[in-house]
Amino acid sequence: MPELPEVETIKRQLNRLIVGKEFGEVKIFSPKVSNFSENKFREIAVGAEIIKISRRAKILIIGLDNGWTMLVHLKMTGQLIYRPSARNSRLPENKHARAAFYFIGGSELLFNDSRKFGYIKLLKAKNLENFWAERKFGPEALDKKFDAGKLKKIFVVRPKMKIKQFLIDQKNIAGIGNIYSDEILFFAGVHPCRQAGSLSSAEIKKIFQGMKKILTLAIKLRGTSSSDYMDALGRKGRFASRLKVYGREGEKCVKCRETIKRIRINGRSACFCPTCQTDAAPI
């Protein structure tokens, strides 16, 4: 599940790998992954050079030198894999290959996605601002200007929301998904069902610290590979071994040896330790 650390990892890698490269050919194997037909996509992209890669929330922004940008969302199972040289022909070697970009010079970028939830959209750079405005993303989780005070203000706006859902909602904070919300709440010792408005200042501060600490470490380890995720070099991330609650239902809590529980909150699974993450607000 690519969340902020995984997308950030790919962003950093692609900035080293494909900036300055020019599209020589484009193949779209699954038409629905893009907002343009293969021909139209090719018309726009071929001949363009990549200027820089950035990220907003879980979306990769690949800036081109012709006034267009490519927006890539990996959703659940997407992968963007760079290969220094194209293997055989122009055929996908992965059965879940949805699109392929071949650069002048022989390298290539593959977009794989078994679930086909991800997308690669072409958007004129001048329309980007509007694109973000429509989505109403909250502050970037790791933005240096995002401090505990600002987080507290967002809590005030949505007091009824369960904290688990609050953390995942991109309109509150941008970049956190199911994995890291579970881990942040364990770090903070807060039960996922607690309402945002019931949290004390100390708890909000702890959530803030956990968010910064966990996401930063996860980037350092190139993300979490619990299922399909791979970085741009086709390698697994190394944060999975650091997970304390996510995906550990039925296993023992690393802190107190209690059994980790899993519940559903708004259709999403939430893993937590019933002992370490208390249900009640502190007095």
Added chain:
DNA sequence: TATATTGTTACACC
């Protein structure tokens, strides 16, 4: 075959 999966969004409700 039915079910679980998650990020996002559409929609009904108060």
Added chain:
DNA sequence: TGGTGTAACAATAT
């Protein structure tokens, strides 16, 4: 009006 909660949707592996 807009916050809130629920459900739908994407498509696949198991």
